[in-house]
Amino acid sequence: xxxxxxxxxxxxxxxxxxxxxxxxxxxxxxxxxxxxxxxxxxxxxxxxxxxxxxxxxxxxxxxxxxxxxxxxxxxxxxxxxxxxxxxxxxxxxxxxxxxxxxxxxxxxxxxxxxxxxxxxxxxxxxxxxxxxxxxxxxxxxxxxxxxxxxxxxxxxxxxxxxxxxxxxxxxxxxxxxxxxxxxxxxxxxxxxxxxxxxxxxxxxxxxxxxxxxxxxxxxxxxxxxxxxxxxxxxxxxxxxxxxxxxxxxxxxx
Amino acid sequence: xxxxxxxxxxxxxxxxxxxxxxxxxxxxxxxxxxxxxxxxxxxxxxxxxxxxxxxxxxxxxxxxxxxxxxxxxxxxxxxxxxxxxxxxxxxxxxxxxxxxxxxxxxxxxxxxxxxxxxxxxxxxxxxxxxxxxxxxxxxxxxxxxxxxxxxxxxxxxxxxxxxxxxxxxxxxxxxxxxxxxxxxxxxxxxxxxxxxxxxxxxxxxxxxxxx
Numbered sequence: 001x002x003x004x005x006x007x008x009x010x011x012x013x014x015x016x017x018x019x020x021x022x023x024x025x026x027x028x029x030x031x032x033x034x035x036x037x038x039x040x041x042x043x044x045x046x047x048x049x050x051x052x053x054x055x056x057x058x059x060x061x062x063x064x065x066x067x068x069x070x071x072x073x074x075x076x077x078x079x080x081x082x083x084x085x086x087x088x089x090x091x092x093x094x095x096x097x098x099x100x101x102x103x104x105x106x107x108x109x110x111x112x113x114x115x116x117x118x119x120x121x122x123x124x125x126x127x128x129x130x131x132x133x134x135x136x137x138x139x140x141x142x143x144x145x146x147x148x149x150x151x152x153x154x155x156x157x158x159x160x161x162x163x164x165x166x167x168x169x170x171x172x173x174x175x176x177x178x179x180x181x182x183x184x185x186x187x188x189x190x191x192x193x194x195x196x197x198x199x200x201x202x203x204x205x206x207x208x209x210x211x212x213x214x215x216x217x218x219x220x221x222x223x224x225x226x227x228x229x230x231x232x233x234x235x236x237x238x239x240x241x242x243x244x245x246x247x248x249x250x251x252x253x
Numbered sequence: 254x255x256x257x258x259x260x261x262x263x264x265x266x267x268x269x270x271x272x273x274x275x276x277x278x279x280x281x282x283x284x285x286x287x288x289x290x291x292x293x294x295x296x297x298x299x300x301x302x303x304x305x306x307x308x309x310x311x312x313x314x315x316x317x318x319x320x321x322x323x324x325x326x327x328x329x330x331x332x333x334x335x336x337x338x339x340x341x342x343x344x345x346x347x348x349x350x351x352x353x354x355x356x357x358x359x360x361x362x363x364x365x366x367x368x369x370x371x372x373x374x375x376x377x378x379x380x381x382x383x384x385x386x387x388x389x390x391x392x393x394x395x396x397x398x399x400x401x402x403x404x405x406x407x408x409x410x411x412x413x414x415x416x417x418x419x420x421x422x423x424x425x426x427x428x429x430x431x432x433x434x435x436x437x438x439x440x441x442x443x444x445x446x447x448x449x450x451x452x453x454x455x456x457x458x459x460x461x462x463x464x
Binding site: 001002003004005040043045046070071074075076093094095096098120121123124167168196197198221222 | 264265266267269270271273274299300301365371373374375376377378379399401419420439441442443444445447448
């Protein structure tokens with residue numbers, strides 16, 4: 001039996017690890033190399049690495065850091081941030097990364113998704129959707145690190161992404177990001193009921209039982225966690241940690 | 254020297270990274286001469302069956318691979334699509350496969366809607382070794398490997414099945430017939446479990462006295 005994947009979601013900014021709250025106030029977490037070694041030793045299922053500064057600052061992906069991730073990680077790694085050119089995707093795959101995560105470019109040039117999935121296979125193309133609650137109910141999808149409203153609902157974005165050849169969706173709640181207050185289960189359901197491809201729930205994980213809710217009530221195929229795996233305690237002291245196999249198998253039963 | 258066959262877009266970098274970690278010298282190449290002198294061959298692959306066979310044909314690698322493994326001395330490991338390319342054909346495409354193992358590649362035979370199971374079969378799953386395959390020597394009792402695939406292999410002979418996996422039903426996760434081996438999962442992305450498997454492949458020797 002497949003067990004739902006539990007995926008640390010690490011944010012990069014200028015080559016260091018940071019963590020945001022509701023996509024703002026990035027605080028320094030540490031050196032990525034050290035964090036990766038720990039996640040490797042803990043045999044995590046998969047890793048998501050996002051450079052949050054690349055697209056907003058118009059920068060290329062940080063290839064040197066990505067290469068380090070690729071050579072140190074003996075689990076699948078998905079990278080996102082600043083990806084809008086086929087040549088960059090090719091370079092990322094050559095370094096040994098399994099999946100690319102595309103957000104802004106997926107909205108600006110939808111053909112990019114089809115072109116990328118035709119060349120590299122749907123399993124390698126993850127579309128990320130950053131969603132924010134609307135005052136009137138429902139959600140809007142954002143690009144450029146939560147700065148630009150696309151005016152599209154996450155459900156619309158997900159259906160479009162699937163039809164263009166995306167193999168997976170990374171669905172992040174901007175409202176829950178960094179709060180450790182639990183996933184936005186309504187948002188997850190909104191998307192998982194609309195598409196057949198796997199959805200990774202992200203934003204809000206604070207305890208192991210949140211993973212179970214995202215999978216059993218939200219219908220997510222996988223769950224991602226940020227603050228929960230880099231912080232410890234009420235004062236958010238930096239400590240890289242990961243739940244044990246036993247804890248995880250209990251919540252997924 | 255282990256030769257990782259570069260069939261265009263494939264996960265060659267990850268495999269090289271893990272071989273480096275276990276101290277095995279390797280080279281990534283699509284040069285037919287390198288294949289003809291390789292001590293061991295790894296055939297990785299992602300993407301579609303015809304794209305995989307097409308790129309092997311375009312680089313002139315099909316005959317060199319077949320010749321090199323003939324006689325049973327040079328081991329070949331197909332990984333993911335690379336394992337499917339060892340079969341005769343696939344429901345995914347129309348080009349013939351390498352035909353190095355008596356098997357075909359078929360689509361998962363269940364209905365995702367009624368079973369609630371997803372295609373592709375993606376994620377970590379438990380693998381059950383069969384036929385005392387040397388690939389799984391010294392593997393921990395519960396071994397998990399990372400899978401991503403929409404098609405799977407069906408062997409003519411049960412003896413050629415090296416491991417199985419359960420996703421809707423029991424399917425082939427690895428094949429082995431003498432020096433021809435294949436794994437549907439990604440050992441290069443399966444932590445210590447995959448490292449153990451690649452080490453076993455690197456240490457595999459043909460049985461003495463068999464001709």
